Amino acid sequence: MTSGARTEAVERHRQRAVESLQLLDDPQTERFDRLTRMARTMFGVPLSTITVLDGDRAWFPGSAGLDVTEAPRNETFCDRTTAEDQLILVEDATQDERFKDLPAVRAGAIRFYAGQPLHDPAGHVIGTFCLYDSRPRTLEGDLLVAFLDLACWAQQELTASSEMRQAGQVQASMLPAHPIRAHGWEIAGACVPALAVGGDFYDHGLAGDVAHLSLADVMGKGTGAALVGAGVRAALRATDDEVAGGADLGATTTRVARSLISDLERATSFVTLFRAVLDLRDGTVRYVDAGSGLCLLVEPDGTTRRLSSRDRPFGILDDDSWTEHTATMAPGARLLVLSDGVLDLLDDPLTWWEPLAELVRAARDTTDLLAALARLSRDGVPLDDVTAVAVFRGTEGGR
């Protein structure tokens, strides 16, 4: 195969596009293998691959009927398909000047080849979707259409999965890096997205003797929900200082919600939120609940009450408003805020607070409680994100 056909600039761009997929050392190729297995059955061929060219090697993130995971690039059909950036159909490679000298053709292993280039959103060729047969054959009509459909699917798998994973990493990096431990209090959170990215987030911070926390759940899942969530998080963060300084949470929340409503309406989305400001000296909790409804306060004597309100989520009605409520966390009291993904994990969602209060009471500390919730979501395979923030006030040293 000549490399003269491809200019250096095109090759450089292509290589960078391949690297940005961050697939190259990904051991999880089942989703690609699945597509090639399907292709092998649909088209009755012994071999199918999804091929990605990486430097001098051709690498197979997915394959069916092949023992190796890579091959020298210049010994592959896919090198040519990538360079020409168009569908290549070879009915009998032994009769084709372009391919008859490839080792696999000389060895009699491959005579038929069909390869369709796969592109990233910027149009770079990032891989090829291929069928091979040891006998000459054709691919036409409905079968050709089916092959191109399957290639399209492979392209989506290659690109979407990498975007989702990267978005997931960015989203995870936006969560608080460390729990808060101050004045005998612990505040910690965890977020287990159902997909690589999700519509939940939590946040917390400390300003002197005042801590604040929020937990929000954006309707829907995936990248769209995460984008809406990032906007909500930024809008809330802009008001952290004022609410920590004593500004009314109801009025502040109403302002934030109204600034978001046109965005939410365009995205046909809504957001539930629980947000609280805690005075770490006297245990006063000021909170606002926007349709979240999933906050439990467990008193030092073990009795449980729910912190809720009658206020709706963000994005429902233009003229909605939100109200600040107050509660007190005595020394030894514990608070747990959750997203509704947890309801899916419980035997009886109607009495969700009972098993959860039990977990809160049994936990040694916030780390222990979050680990128990993580076990619950690992065992239950939730359909939705599961996010939680826990606040424990120590029995002593709470100032």
Place this chain on the structure above:
Amino acid sequence: MTEFGVETRADGVGVVTPEGRLNMVSARRLREVLVGLVERGTSRIVVDLGETTFVDSSGLGALIGGLKTARQAGGDLRVARVSPAVLSVFELTNLDRILRPRPSVDGAFDD
């Protein structure tokens, strides 16, 4: 896969009956069904939740979206035959006042 029964009654009220779980997958379809009804001139809609076992936030989003679309067209969307499990989701999110459950489909537009 959630199925949707869709019919328009003699009095012009559209009745949509989702069956099974109203989650991210089926919510998109419900949203399309509701918007389609309003576009064809049926802006008074009852969503019969008698056959719906579960509603998540995407399902709520589809109902709220349908409610807004119907109201913009001068109509309304009402929910009927809501199971305790689904009602608890409405109550948690404080949406039970704008998605006020009606006991029957026939009487959903009586007030």
